[in-house]
Amino acid sequence: MLTLALSLGGIPIAGLALLPPPETALTPDLANFLLVRSYDLGMASLAQSGTEVGTMPLALTGAIALPPGDSPIPWVVVLHGRHAGCHFQPEATSQWPCAPEPRFDLGFAYLAQSLAEAGYGVLIPNLNAAFSETYGATADTRNDFADQRSGQIIDAHLTRLALAHRGDDAGFGISLTGRVDSTRLAMVGHSMGGGAATLSALQQRGGAPALQGRTVSGLSPSALVLISPTRSYPMAQRPDAYQLPDMPTAVIAGGCDRDIFDLSSLYYVEMARRQTRTTPVVGLLLAGANHNYFNAAVAEDDYYRRPNNGPLCNPQRSRDRLSRVAQENFLAQYTQAFLRTVWSASGEAALAEVGMAPDRVAPAELFGLPVLTALVSPNAQRYTVFEAENAPAAVFTAGLKATFCEPLTDCQQPSRPYPHFPTLLTVGWESATESVQLPLEDVNVSDFTSLELRLAPDPSWSLLQGQPAFAVVLRDRQGNAARVEILSVVPALRQFEADPTHGATAPLYPSALRIPLGQFSGVDLAALASVELVFDQVSQGKLHLASIEFVGQN
Structure with a gap:
């Protein structure tokens, strides 16, 4: 969660100072998700440039979900966003390490359970260290430090996953020998986690400079699902921050999103139109979706209380405002359908299910929810x-x-x-x-x-x-x-x-x-x-x- 006065992904509004809504970290009970478990891979350190503080220590923690069996399976890395906690307090002194540390990674346990039931392995790294306003990061530099840190954290977890696939005891607490299909890896990122997923994928493909301290796991994504993604740079100042790698990508935005209030997440779609692409990008606008309801560890926001947003976003007045359950179900269903479609020789019916069929009319609904879509077809197909x-x-x-x-x-x-x-x-x-x-x-x-x-x-x-x-x-x-x-x-x-x-x-x-x-x-x-x-x-x-x-x- 960022203060809008710092132009979260968009253009500041002159004379308007918006304070972030109060956030309360919720803790989902993993007992409700039988295929999901927490892990602790031990201590590591992050290399940092642009500061005299040097390296930053962190514990490599997160959650993993694994379906039964012993054959190779596709994997999904789910990346949470930046939300308020002891590690990131925009109006107070942040701490790291800190306690109690909110577990925003567990806010996607519902998604991990759903994907594991469908046959995917799921890794959800704890990214709080990337977003912590400590160890040299300030209000002016925290986005740059988030870029530096997040890529290293993602790489560290993927390196451990690759080691576990080869039979090493990487610390996950379960056997992963022979369980990774290295040709099918996707990243699902929410908010700043979406920006981190995109940057990591670009660096893997050589489309962005590699970061200091980067390791090579041998695992590289071939598909992206981005939910209200941002790297929190203003579009006018950093249009390069909205580049996408050339791989099938879905960008989901909400019309009642208090964080990405300018819909700048969809600028990723606009930038894709300027690229030379061999793969499609689909943009989805769920008019009544808000930012926080995609992560079950974050309390609801009060975006509808802002002027002019009541008719669309007030859940007591609007026919469009979505519940937390509706947003969670949509993300779980859409992610599964999207990955099935892009990882198989799908026909037009499958493409239409995810809003990517160029020979059919644009859908009015996807998985029961009203949606507006924008499709960027490969250059050869338009x-x-x-x-x-x-x-x-x-x-x-x-x-x-x-x-x-x-x-x-x-x-x-x-x-x-x-x-x-x-x-x-x-x-x-x-x-x-x-x-x-x-x-x-x-x-x-x-x-x-x-x-x-x-x-x-x-x-x-x-x-x-x-x-x-x-x-x-x-x-x-x-x-x-x-x-x-x-x-x-x-x-x-x-x-x-x-x-x-x-x-x-x-x-x-x-x-x-x-x-x-x-x-x-x-x-x-x-x-x-x-x-x-x-x-x-x-x-x-x-x-x-x-x-x-x-x-x-x-």
Whole structure:
């Protein structure tokens, strides 16, 4: 847990000092999780640069879960975040070692039990030492020290796991001989643990400088599930902190997250769009999810008490706010499905289950919960027609009001001012006669499966449920045209409850609207001349558009 005045992952709000909510460390009872047990691997030390203090001592503790059997199994490393405790007290003197030390690693015992029951081995290192504001770390440098320390802690635990696989007594207290499938290792990281997972994976792949004191375990992740991830650097100052390695990745964010209040976790998804990728990234926005409910060792937050967030986030008023049980169940179910999908030759049904099917419409729900999705397909599987960031040529009708909003600026000025990304083209109209046309140079898209728009409705747009909102038209070089009506019920056009006093409270983040190309009958996909958005269904409206792409492969 970080103070928002230090711009946790986002942009400080001028003149607004937000104190962190009180946190109480809870201690889950491992008696309720029969496959999970604590371990103590003994003392170690962390190398540190940038301080005269030198090395930092720590006990290598954590929790492990193992399914019955003796064959090699895939493993999942679960990394908890930074939360308040005697090791990290933003408004007091931190201590290390300290007692009682909160066991935030045990807050993911529920996830470890679920994964072990599904056949995975699970390792949950205790990362408190990485986040401790001691041994040279200060309020100004603690993020840098967290980067240095977390990678070494992860490596130390993985090295012990590799030793145990070879038959050595590594200290886990159970036999792990021959139990590690080194080709299938995933990392699941929450909050700062998500940032640590990403940085560790980048360093393993050579995409980031290796840290002092790093050891080589021989175990490297091939998939990531990141829950409200952050390395707690402002986006404008450290965009490199939001890089992703080229491996299948899911990024989950909550609309009622007090820590990542600017949804900057989803900036990982935006950065992935700028990379050359051979693997997909999916971003999920659970509108009613809060930060703390993913970790059972952290008390609930009171984010809904902040101005303008009541309608969406107050559990006594909102139909969207999620319970702790709902968030835990979602994470357990989604993680299993995601790993099954990326580690096997999955068909479209499996990809659709986790929001990664480019040839199907974007899901309105995943595992029973409403969700908005953004999918970054591999570069070879997408052709970009329009990206607001590059301000391509477009033809607007005379009555269409079009403005570009650059990232990390506040030109949109919604009642809830975050997130400030990606770049958006805002189009508004006051008569049902307007359109925007994107000319193409005789483009052949016959090998693609869908047309994908990333967009969001403006909160001021009054949409009638079930009625057409606008239309998408494809034209070919022969003059043929095919039109698809976009109904207001598609997930990307979802509008949340509004507070009559404060207006809309939901985050304004563009999500995927995918149209299978089979719906555009009568047009030659091998010789397209234009893509058009036609606003002739409602007399007035406003839409925010981030990109238009042809995606998927036949």
